Amino acid sequence: MNHRLIAACALAAFAAPLAAQPADPIAARQAIMKQNGRDTGAGAKMLKGEVPYDPASAMVIFKNMNDSVKKFGALFPKGSETGGDTEAAPAVWTKPAEFKAALMKFEADTKAAMAAKPATLDAFKAQFITVTGNCKSCHEGFRIKKN
Amino acid sequence: MRRALIGLLVVVLAGGGLFWGLTIPDRLAPDQIGSLAGADATRGARIFWAGGCASCHAAAGAKGDDRLRLGGGAPLVTPFGSFRAPNISPDTAHGIGGWSLADFANAMQRGVDPEGRHLYPAFPYGSYQRMTKGDVADLYAWLRTLPPVAVTAPGNDLKFPFTLRRGIGLWKRLFLGDAGPVVTLPASASSAARAGQYLVEGPGHCGECHTPRGLNGLGALDRTHWLAGAASPEGKGKNPNITPAKAGIGSWSEAEIAEYLATGFTPDYDSVGGAMVEVQANMAKLTDADRVAIAAYLKAVPAVEPVGK
Numbered sequence: 001m002n003h004r005l006i007a008a009c010a011l012a013a014f015a016a017p018l019a020a021q022p023a024d025p026i027a028a029r030q031a032i033m034k035q036n037g038r039d040t041g042a043g044a045k046m047l048k049g050e051v052p053y054d055p056a057s058a059m060v061i062f063k064n065m066n067d068s069v070k071k072f073g074a075l076f077p078k079g080s081e082t083g084g085d086t087e088a089a090p091a092v093w094t095k096p097a098e099f100k101a102a103l104m105k106f107e108a109d110t111k112a113a114m115a116a117k118p119a120t121l122d123a124f125k126a127q128f129i130t131v132t133g134n135c136k137s138c139h140e141g142f143r144i145k146k147n
Numbered sequence: 148m149r150r151a152l153i154g155l156l157v158v159v160l161a162g163g164g165l166f167w168g169l170t171i172p173d174r175l176a177p178d179q180i181g182s183l184a185g186a187d188a189t190r191g192a193r194i195f196w197a198g199g200c201a202s203c204h205a206a207a208g209a210k211g212d213d214r215l216r217l218g219g220g221a222p223l224v225t226p227f228g229s230f231r232a233p234n235i236s237p238d239t240a241h242g243i244g245g246w247s248l249a250d251f252a253n254a255m256q257r258g259v260d261p262e263g264r265h266l267y268p269a270f271p272y273g274s275y276q277r278m279t280k281g282d283v284a285d286l287y288a289w290l291r292t293l294p295p296v297a298v299t300a301p302g303n304d305l306k307f308p309f310t311l312r313r314g315i316g317l318w319k320r321l322f323l324g325d326a327g328p329v330v331t332l333p334a335s336a337s338s339a340a341r342a343g344q345y346l347v348e349g350p351g352h353c354g355e356c357h358t359p360r361g362l363n364g365l366g367a368l369d370r371t372h373w374l375a376g377a378a379s380p381e382g383k384g385k386n387p388n389i390t391p392a393k394a395g396i397g398s399w400s401e402a403e404i405a406e407y408l409a410t411g412f413t414p415d416y417d418s419v420g421g422a423m424v425e426v427q428a429n430m431a432k433l434t435d436a437d438r439v440a441i442a443a444y445l446k447a448v449p450a451v452e453p454v455g456k
Contacts, residue, residue: 041416136411139420144384
């Protein structure tokens, strides 16, 4: 009985990280990036005045991005360097510390934006510009356009 | 035997002389050089950002005012070896502080330094030769206002035979092309599109990376595929087609192109990446009118499907 329990625990311990690993990490990370794009677009619409500023929507945007980046780092396992139209640069794997630092900065900036609870459009704008500045700074070194 | 040797010597000397003659650096005529009297540093700043000088001549990753410290930058790593942009700060010993306007204009528009040596076309003088002499003089005036940087920039690290500078003279004869406009815009083209043509084909030198070159990157820009996308000169990925083709940015409106240049976001809120991040940071320094002009030109050039399709 005890042995069985130990075996089950051991199995669970191994299975947990496996379960966190989606079958298709390339598709999963591309889906996250698409979501980031939708969130950025929603924020830009408010900045441009195409839709009125709504503090609750602003929080959703930053929350979504914060959720995204927490999942993102685990989606670059060995073997996912190529295939599936990935635009991930080799630097993701050759400079892992820099890549991790870039992700941590995005996570920290989105967290700070949520904590700031921007009530006005101007307050939102300041946070949004800091947060979305991460897009290009990370894409500069860690993404390669294929077409 | 002796006659054969003399014959060989004559052939070698003639060949050498011919090579020497064909590779003599060409310089601007005096009337092609502007005047310092009318030069204006503030106008020169606009040309500086349009020309992207800081992207190669300031330190890699420089931000803010450090982008005005032009002591030399990160290497441009290509199949021919690594090119290093030199120190062009006004430091007399390490930079170009001792250069006259004529020296500067000849480097910018003929690819020749004051010692009469050819400059490698990684420095895009093929595009810069389309600049007006007034803009070159303004840029010179602006560069004189920047901080001197007293460091010696590292030299190029090239593979043979690209180490033979004199050979660039032949390359220029074969591949450089002239200073005329690349695209013939229709008579109906707007004044914005014409202003954009100057910025894109001249100082902006967009074609240097977005247009394919012959001979695996060694040859001339392929003008039949102008701005239709090309392999990155740094050997990784592709610089996109920016003509109004389906495979290009035909679906983007003029306003969306201008917006991208200002903010770095595409119409569907993807972001700028790779080497274009630096370029977009430069474009963001221009006025709305200049960005709209560039956009108008990019909508007016021939739509070209990408190479190999």
